[in-house]
Amino acid sequence: MKFFASRFGTSRCALVAGLASFVVAGVALADGHVYTATNPAWKAECGSCHVAYPPALLPAASWRALMMQLDQHFGTDASIDAKTAREITAFLEANAGRARKETSATPVLRITETRWFQKEHDEISARTRRSPAVKSAADCEACHTQAAQGDFSERTRRAPR
Amino acid sequence: MRPLPFVLAALLSGAALVAGVVHAARPADFLPQWQRAAKQADAGFSGFSAARGEQFFNATHGGEWSCASCHTRNPAAAGKHAKTGKIIAPLAPAANAERFTDAANVEKWFKRNCSDVLNRACTAQEKGDVLTYLLGVRP
Numbered sequence: 001m002k003f004f005a006s007r008f009g010t011s012r013c014a015l016v017a018g019l020a021s022f023v024v025a026g027v028a029l030a031d032g033h034v035y036t037a038t039n040p041a042w043k044a045e046c047g048s049c050h051v052a053y054p055p056a057l058l059p060a061a062s063w064r065a066l067m068m069q070l071d072q073h074f075g076t077d078a079s080i081d082a083k084t085a086r087e088i089t090a091f092l093e094a095n096a097g098r099a100r101k102e103t104s105a106t107p108v109l110r111i112t113e114t115r116w117f118q119k120e121h122d123e124i125s126a127r128t129r130r131s132p133a134v135k136s137a138a139d140c141e142a143c144h145t146q147a148a149q150g151d152f153s154e155r156t157r158r159a160p161r
Numbered sequence: 162m163r164p165l166p167f168v169l170a171a172l173l174s175g176a177a178l179v180a181g182v183v184h185a186a187r188p189a190d191f192l193p194q195w196q197r198a199a200k201q202a203d204a205g206f207s208g209f210s211a212a213r214g215e216q217f218f219n220a221t222h223g224g225e226w227s228c229a230s231c232h233t234r235n236p237a238a239a240g241k242h243a244k245t246g247k248i249i250a251p252l253a254p255a256a257n258a259e260r261f262t263d264a265a266n267v268e269k270w271f272k273r274n275c276s277d278v279l280n281r282a283c284t285a286q287e288k289g290d291v292l293t294y295l296l297g298v299r300p
Contacts, residue, residue, distance in 0.1 A: 048247075049242055049244075049245055051247070075244065077273040077274075077276040079269075079272065080269065081265075135246035136244075139245060139246055
């Protein structure tokens with residue numbers, strides 16, 4: 001299947017790579033890759049269609065951009081009422097990964113398109129990637145069994161077959 | 162414009178929120194309002210139909226997905242998000258007591274899912290048909 005490798009081949013590659021380097025600081029700060037920041041509205045709303053992705057894995061500018069277009073959210077309508085959206089945006093911004101530099105370019109919206117993510121995951125075997133148990137690279141839970149608890153540590157990882 | 166009832170309603174719903182009343186409705190309570198709206202939209206409206214609801218639920222409507230793509234053809238069973246693979250608890254109230262108990266949540270998901278499946282909002286008739294169908298599904 002196409003998911004990890006194909007992301008490199010796109011024309012957005014350079015842009016994504018450039019922006020991704022700003023994300024790294026936040027990720028490195030998280031102790032042992034367990035992300036504990038939580039908020040009830042975020043957990044309920046952003047955890048209903050997929051695991052609620054930890055805010056530290058994207059910079060604030062990315063979250064802001066993503067939250068502005070929830071009605072067109074990666075091919076699906078994820079719109080929420082304005083009040084809840086404001087609360088979630090504030091939570092995401094407050095716990096976002098730190099951007100090292102401000103940038104005027106379009107922010108990357110996918111964690112899986114950040115250079116940090118692709119580097120961290122480039123040694124996963126082709127067999128694991130093709131496994132029917134892994135829907136896409138965004139299906140963190142297929143390999144990080146405690147992703148819903150924010151735990152991406154080595155202890156809770158497994159290779160799906 | 163009738164400001165007073167509106168203000169009262171706003172106050173009441175505000176109070177309900179503050180009190181943490183989430184399970185404000187029973188599934189069948191949703192039908193009368195959709196019935197009124199369906200009648201208003203079509204004078205020939207002659208009631209909701211479980212058979213029509215089932216057909217609607219299992220059919221695609223010009224796009225890639227049907228309701229069953231995520232909720233399966235058996236809404237008493239757990240479903241699976243067609244894109245992300247996340248497990249979705251059963252949609253039929255008989256199999257999942259939390260379904261159709263929170264009006265805001267019901268309208269939120271109808272908006273999202275109808276826009277994904279039909280590329281438009283669902284009509285009151287369609288919502289009523291689907292709920293009538295779901296109410297009859299037994300685990």
